Amino acid sequence: MEDKNDIMLKQLFEQAAQQQIEDNGFTERVMANLPERSGYSVRTLSRLWTMFCLIIGVLIFWLASGWPILQGLLAGGKQMLITTIEVFLITAPTTEIQLNPWVVLLMLGFVLIFLPYQTFRKLSATL
Numbered sequence: 001m002e003d004k005n006d007i008m009l010k011q012l013f014e015q016a017a018q019q020q021i022e023d024n025g026f027t028e029r030v031m032a033n034l035p036e037r038s039g040y041s042v043r044t045l046s047r048l049w050t051m052f053c054l055i056i057g058v059l060i061f062w063l064a065s066g067w068p069i070l071q072g073l074l075a076g077g078k079q080m081l082i083t084t085i086e087v088f089l090i091t092a093p094t095t096e097i098q099l100n101p102w103v104v105l106l107m108l109g110f111v112l113i114f115l116p117y118q119t120f121r122k123l124s125a126t127l
Contacts (some may be wrong), residue, residue: 061067092099
């Protein structure tokens with residue numbers, strides 16, 4: 001069942017869609033004067049721009065010695081994650097929070113399996 005506001009909005013937009021604004025042929029003149037671009041040339045320009053950006057990105061990564069920086073970030077992030085889990089496991093029994101191992105297992109399954117699956121499914125549906 002539709003809400004009264006929804007019905008009124010639909011009626012308003014239907015009326016607005018039927019309304020014609022006279023522009024004395026301005027729109028047709030503008031459209032006629034636009035340069036013709038085929039779909040092929042647009043795709044080619046898009047691919048060239050993508051390749052240019054990729055080459056520039058790789059060049060900047062190489063000039064800035066990005067690989068050691070990336071390795072350091074990954075190693076530091078991995079060590080920080082291990083330390084965080086270690087601290088949590090050490091301090092969890094001392095807190096008053098009841099930690100059910102099944103809940104932890106379900107949450108890990110959700111984060112490691114279900115979320116990537118749903119993300120992949122939605123991305124592949126849009127592409």
